[in-house]
Amino acid sequence: MATVQQLSTKHVLGIKYLSESDIRLIFETAKSFKEVLNRPIKKVPSLRDVTVANLFFENSTRTRISFELAEKRLSADIVNFSASSSSVKKGETLLDTVNNILSMKVDMVVMRHPAPGAHHFLAQHIDANIINAGDGTHEHPTQALLDAFSMEEAVGELAGRKVAIFGDILHSRVALSNIFCLNKLGAKVRVCGPPTLIPKHIAELGVEVSHDLKDSLRWCDIANVLRIQLERQDISYFSSLREYAQYFGINKPLLDSLDKPIVIMHPGPINRGVEITSDVADSEHSIILQQVENGVAVRMAVLYLLAAKR
Amino acid sequence: MDLLIKNATITDPGSPHHGQQRDIFIRQGKIEAIEAEVLLKDVPVLEGEQLKASPGWLAMGVQTGDPGLEQREDLRTASEAAAAGGFTAITCQPNTDPAIHSKSEVLYVRNNTGGQLVACYPIGAISRNCAGKELTEMIDMHAAGAVAFSDGKKAVQHSGLMMRALQYVQAFDGLVINQPLERDIAGEGQMHEGYTSTTLGMKGIPAIAEEIMVQRDLHLLAYTGSRLHLANLSTAGAVEMVRQAKARGLRVTASVPVMNLAFDDSALDGFDVNFKLLPPLRSRADRDALRQGLLDGAIDAITANHAPLEEELKKVEFPYAQFGAIGLETVYAVCKTYLGDWLSDELFVEKTAINPRKILGLPLPSLEVGQPAELAVFSPAQQWVYRRENGYSRSHNSPLFDRPFTGKVLAVVNRDQSFFNRHR
Numbered sequence: 001m002a003t004v005q006q007l008s009t010k011h012v013l014g015i016k017y018l019s020e021s022d023i024r025l026i027f028e029t030a031k032s033f034k035e036v037l038n039r040p041i042k043k044v045p046s047l048r049d050v051t052v053a054n055l056f057f058e059n060s061t062r063t064r065i066s067f068e069l070a071e072k073r074l075s076a077d078i079v080n081f082s083a084s085s086s087s088v089k090k091g092e093t094l095l096d097t098v099n100n101i102l103s104m105k106v107d108m109v110v111m112r113h114p115a116p117g118a119h120h121f122l123a124q125h126i127d128a129n130i131i132n133a134g135d136g137t138h139e140h141p142t143q144a145l146l147d148a149f150s151m152e153e154a155v156g157e158l159a160g161r162k163v164a165i166f167g168d169i170l171h172s173r174v175a176l177s178n179i180f181c182l183n184k185l186g187a188k189v190r191v192c193g194p195p196t197l198i199p200k201h202i203a204e205l206g207v208e209v210s211h212d213l214k215d216s217l218r219w220c221d222i223a224n225v226l227r228i229q230l231e232r233q234d235i236s237y238f239s240s241l242r243e244y245a246q247y248f249g250i251n252k253p254l255l256d257s258l259d260k261p262i263v264i265m266h267p268g269p270i271n272r273g274v275e276i277t278s279d280v281a282d283s284e285h286s287i288i289l290q291q292v293e294n295g296v297a298v299r300m301a302v303l304y305l306l307a308a309k310r
Numbered sequence: 311m312d313l314l315i316k317n318a319t320i321t322d323p324g325s326p327h328h329g330q331q332r333d334i335f336i337r338q339g340k341i342e343a344i345e346a347e348v349l350l351k352d353v354p355v356l357e358g359e360q361l362k363a364s365p366g367w368l369a370m371g372v373q374t375g376d377p378g379l380e381q382r383e384d385l386r387t388a389s390e391a392a393a394a395g396g397f398t399a400i401t402c403q404p405n406t407d408p409a410i411h412s413k414s415e416v417l418y419v420r421n422n423t424g425g426q427l428v429a430c431y432p433i434g435a436i437s438r439n440c441a442g443k444e445l446t447e448m449i450d451m452h453a454a455g456a457v458a459f460s461d462g463k464k465a466v467q468h469s470g471l472m473m474r475a476l477q478y479v480q481a482f483d484g485l486v487i488n489q490p491l492e493r494d495i496a497g498e499g500q501m502h503e504g505y506t507s508t509t510l511g512m513k514g515i516p517a518i519a520e521e522i523m524v525q526r527d528l529h530l531l532a533y534t535g536s537r538l539h540l541a542n543l544s545t546a547g548a549v550e551m552v553r554q555a556k557a558r559g560l561r562v563t564a565s566v567p568v569m570n571l572a573f574d575d576s577a578l579d580g581f582d583v584n585f586k587l588l589p590p591l592r593s594r595a596d597r598d599a600l601r602q603g604l605l606d607g608a609i610d611a612i613t614a615n616h617a618p619l620e621e622e623l624k625k626v627e628f629p630y631a632q633f634g635a636i637g638l639e640t641v642y643a644v645c646k647t648y649l650g651d652w653l654s655d656e657l658f659v660e661k662t663a664i665n666p667r668k669i670l671g672l673p674l675p676s677l678e679v680g681q682p683a684e685l686a687v688f689s690p691a692q693q694w695v696y697r698r699e700n701g702y703s704r705s706h707n708s709p710l711f712d713r714p715f716t717g718k719v720l721a722v723v724n725r726d727q728s729f730f731n732r733h734r
Binding site: 016093094095113115116117118120121135136137138139173176199200201202204205 | 500503504505507508509510511512513514516580581583622625626627628629630
């Protein structure tokens with residue numbers, strides 16, 4: 001799959017720093033890789049002799065596995081590092097940790113970190129290509145890319161389409177990256193959730209704000225339902241899960257009351273019965289598992305395109 | 311110490327020579343002559359392009375690390391940085407280790423700086439360890455030489471404590487200083503809450519975190535009738551409240567950090583930790599309101615908001631980095647380079663030399679024959695670059711290194727000593 005096009009950046013730190021044509025190029029590349037993934041032999045040699053370090057300073061299961069699979073399908077050499085088993089607990093700085101790993105000749109870094117901007121900080125001080133696999137409440141670009149890629153698969157071109165993002169917008173890097181990505185692709189975006197979970201200035205990013213679940217479901221073509229980030233809430237932003245589920249949870253009767261089917265998405269892991277009920281998550285309108293499948297193809301595309309910049 | 315300053319425009323509203331271009335001859339630390347031309351041989355001469363001379367400036371609320379955190383800044387390096395910035399006096403924040411919270415620490419600062427060019431005036435803590443709980447022995451500290459009382463960069467959270475502090479200092483008509491920030495609302499905020507913080511996914515410090523406390527302090531001030539200085543304001547709402555309080559006759563004064571006059575929160579778009587300041591850089595509208603407040607007198611003083619920090623506390627991920635930047639050496643240059651013509655040199659001198667001393671009740675130096683020479687020599691036209699290796703502060707947490715500046719301080723004179731800085 002030879003391509004003469006290249007990304008405009010050396011790192012993927014966030015959707016904010018990608019152009020629309022970068023996003024298009026990633027999607028085109030991901031399409032080819034998705035086709036590869038459905039072959040009997042799912043492996044290509046594109047990243048042979050490239051070493052990728054997966055640095056996870058915050059817990060992750062699906063994103064880490066998705067990246068690892070993407071790297072393996074591209075024949076990269078991989079080293080894995082997670083904070084729980086590391087020297088970070090002994091007080092080593094991020095820069096020292098990463099420099100130690102890089103001195104073992106690592107070409108690319110896939111990193112998840114709890115601090116917004118951690119990848120920018122690293123990019124100023126190290127030479128490897130950096131892919132942001134989530135930095136606190138800032139960005140999670142590959143999630144937004146795989147979301148938009150999956151949306152296009154489901155409904156075609158996103159320009160003019162209406163996408164509503166439901167739930168905890170305040171603590172969500174997925175929401176922010178989704179907003180940046182969908183804005184670049186011309187979709188209309190609305191966020192909906194309890195007022196304490198909506199950032200005060202979010203409307204300045206060019207999105208609509210609503211606290212009315214039913215009205216927002218009626219409005220949208222696609223509902224991207226976010227996980228309630230209980231682990232990232234240091235103080236109470238809503239009173240109880242019971243009340244949340246009752247007023248902001250999406251259930252089957254609610255969807256049946258709409259005059260049109262809408263596409264249901266969720267970045268996982270799902271709190272079943274809280275932000276979304278099982279019958280909705282498992283319904284024919286849900287593309288939650290396609291998102292997971294596309295995640296590998298999109299991450300392969302990002303890795304491949306960045307490796308080409310080396 | 312003898313010095314002949316050639317062709318300097320005297321910028322001192324209190325001097326009969328104000329606005330005139332003069333030669334100033336200083337002999338043994340005293341102003342011997344101010345004349346159109348002084349011809350002397352064998353005297354050190356200071357001359358240069360577009361020189362101006364004013365009373366030496368006073369930096370309010372300088373954070374040192376002395377005692378206890380000398381690796382950041384001790385009294386000597388803070389004084390040198392101040393001298394390089396045109397200041398002949400500073401007031402020292404009480405946030406040291408131990409805090410300046412009793413007569414001993416007040417005397418420590420005074421006794422260690424007595425003979426040096428830059429006068430160091432200690433600010434006593436309001437509460438023990440600046441912890442916001444028990445009142446300190448303020449009368450005793452006042453008697454030992456504390457010029458005002460404050461918990462420094464720690465805002466007084468407890469309204470009752472603030473009220474009692476304002477009442478207690480009435481025993482000697484003392485001054486209470488508070489840098490307002492309501493901690494419950496600021497929370498874990500990392501920068502101004504607004505468009506930029508939203509796009510960076512960063513927890514914000516809303517403007518009301520400052521404004522609510524300004525409101526509270528002004529109510530307490532009206533109730534007690536004391537004297538209050540609100541330090542380092544950053545929001546439009548706070549400026550307006552101070553303006554109205556002054557109109558109502560309350561004895562309140564206010565200052566603004568020079569960085570908040572020059573920059574807004576968009577400076578943080580690239581996660582530059584050295585722009586992570588407290589108060590945070592706020593919106594453009596806030597910045598413009600601070601400028602207006604300076605012009606119409608709602609804001610009395612400009613501060614350096616000097617906060618030295620070790621590299622280890624800054625060269626980390628943004629949310630883990632501490633707040634603050636050094637700033638003593640660049641106050642005038644930032645004003646001249648980023649603020650444009652609306653801030654005249656005369657207004658600058660009022661906000662850095664005259665008003666701070668009035669607020670603190672300190673004697674005003676004057677450029678008059680027979681007076682002790684305490685003055686700053688500067689040039690609005692001269693250009694320079696702030697280089698890390700030329701800096702005087704022991705810390706290097708500045709976002710301004712390697713930036714070209716217009717507007718330079720050349721020298722200060724005080725207490726029969728002179729200081730010529732090495733910035734080029």
